[in-house]
Amino acid sequence: MSHAQTIRVDLDAFRANLSVVRRVVGPRRRILACVKANAYGHGLVPCARAALQAGADALGIARVGEAAALREAQIQAPIVLLAAEDLAATEDLVALGVEILVDSLPRLQAVVAAAARRDRVAAVHLALNTGMGRFGAGPSEAEALVERLVQEKAVNWAGVMTHFSSADADPERTREQWRRFDRVTTGWKERAIAVPMRHAANSAAILAFPETHADMVRPGLMLYGMSPCAGIPAGLLKPVLSWHTQVAALHWQETGEAVGYGGTFVAGRRTLVATLPVGYGDGLPWNAGNTGWVLVRGVRAPIVGRISMDQTTVDVTDVPGMALSDEAVLVGGQGRERIIAEEWAVWTRTIPYEVTTRLLGRAHRVLVGE
Numbered sequence: 001m002s003h004a005q006t007i008r009v010d011l012d013a014f015r016a017n018l019s020v021v022r023r024v025v026g027p028r029r030r031i032l033a034c035v036k037a038n039a040y041g042h043g044l045v046p047c048a049r050a051a052l053q054a055g056a057d058a059l060g061i062a063r064v065g066e067a068a069a070l071r072e073a074q075i076q077a078p079i080v081l082l083a084a085e086d087l088a089a090t091e092d093l094v095a096l097g098v099e100i101l102v103d104s105l106p107r108l109q110a111v112v113a114a115a116a117r118r119d120r121v122a123a124v125h126l127a128l129n130t131g132m133g134r135f136g137a138g139p140s141e142a143e144a145l146v147e148r149l150v151q152e153k154a155v156n157w158a159g160v161m162t163h164f165s166s167a168d169a170d171p172e173r174t175r176e177q178w179r180r181f182d183r184v185t186t187g188w189k190e191r192a193i194a195v196p197m198r199h200a201a202n203s204a205a206i207l208a209f210p211e212t213h214a215d216m217v218r219p220g221l222m223l224y225g226m227s228p229c230a231g232i233p234a235g236l237l238k239p240v241l242s243w244h245t246q247v248a249a250l251h252w253q254e255t256g257e258a259v260g261y262g263g264t265f266v267a268g269r270r271t272l273v274a275t276l277p278v279g280y281g282d283g284l285p286w287n288a289g290n291t292g293w294v295l296v297r298g299v300r301a302p303i304v305g306r307i308s309m310d311q312t313t314v315d316v317t318d319v320p321g322m323a324l325s326d327e328a329v330l331v332g333g334q335g336r337e338r339i340i341a342e343e344w345a346v347w348t349r350t351i352p353y354e355v356t357t358r359l360l361g362r363a364h365r366v367l368v369g370e
Helices: 011-025 035-040 044-053 064-072 086-097 106-116 137-147 170-191 201-210 341-347 352-357
Strands: 005-010 032-034 060-061 080-083 099-102 122-127 155-161 198-200 241-247 247-252 271-274 293-296 297-302 312-315 325-333 335-339 366-367
Touching: 005 011, 005 297, 011 032, 011 044, 011 201, 011 366, 032 044, 032 198, 035 044, 035 352, 044 060, 044 064, 060 064, 060 099, 064 080, 080 352, 086 099, 099 106, 099 155, 106 122, 106 137, 106 293, 106 325, 122 137, 137 170, 198 335, 293 335, 341 352
Parallel strands: 005 366, 032 060, 060 080, 080 099, 099 122, 122 155, 155 198
Antiparallel strands: 005 241, 241 325, 247 271, 271 312, 293 297, 293 325, 325 335
């Protein structure tokens, strides 16, 4: 069967990127590979398996459904819930053996109750708010939770963590968050409290702030070959995802003729327009109309007109030898040229995370190096 578009996920590249993390943090620190949001759009189960094959110690998720999918795939590695999930999901999370972040007494009580009903010990990680302001216990809440955790028999206090807000852009804010986290957890140790595994570093902090590596790191974006911060050496990370389609229609538009909804592009010359069978219904950002580019025959060709639900139009006037069914690359390399997700983020005023996590649509997926 032919496919209008194909997303290729290079698991060899994914494993190579995880090996970069291992080289940076050394052999003793644990690595939690973030595979939440369908592995940033790359495929939850294949990327989870590749992460474990490459030496990851645990997997990071954000929804109970992701944990269920991993367990259904017979993945028995430690899974850590890294986000605030509805308290109603606690029962299922405990049943699935997920390690749960707790930020408040009600959440801890929900975990304790679910563990008691199942006659098992549930693992939890205490989340501290050091400046993110999104999730995590403040100082007084944290003290109360620690008092409960060191006495509670129904839970295993497995870790303590925080989340950096600006490791990709604000060094001083990141260092201040780390100082707060280190000060609190060191204070517990000085009071003879057995502090468990500490973790804070995301991709940007792994590369830019080695002092934050602690006992475990949580790479996300860098595993998928996207740069988490400025100053990363070229070639250090390998792009994992590429997105391919074909030219489905090819027509000349005369000078003054409009293309697409709203006529936002008007041909300033006789223009050869290629129509690609991909649109915002497939995850292509709608606001990339008249701003984005694709590769055809190794040449960058601009998107012209608005992106439709199912189709996108491209000016290929300056691409020699154009023909129907020519390959067009939205993300990835062709000839000597390459378009990366970070460029799409710039064109559409967003972040690379959003570019790839949108790709939940109709594209046929091919795994390379499975």
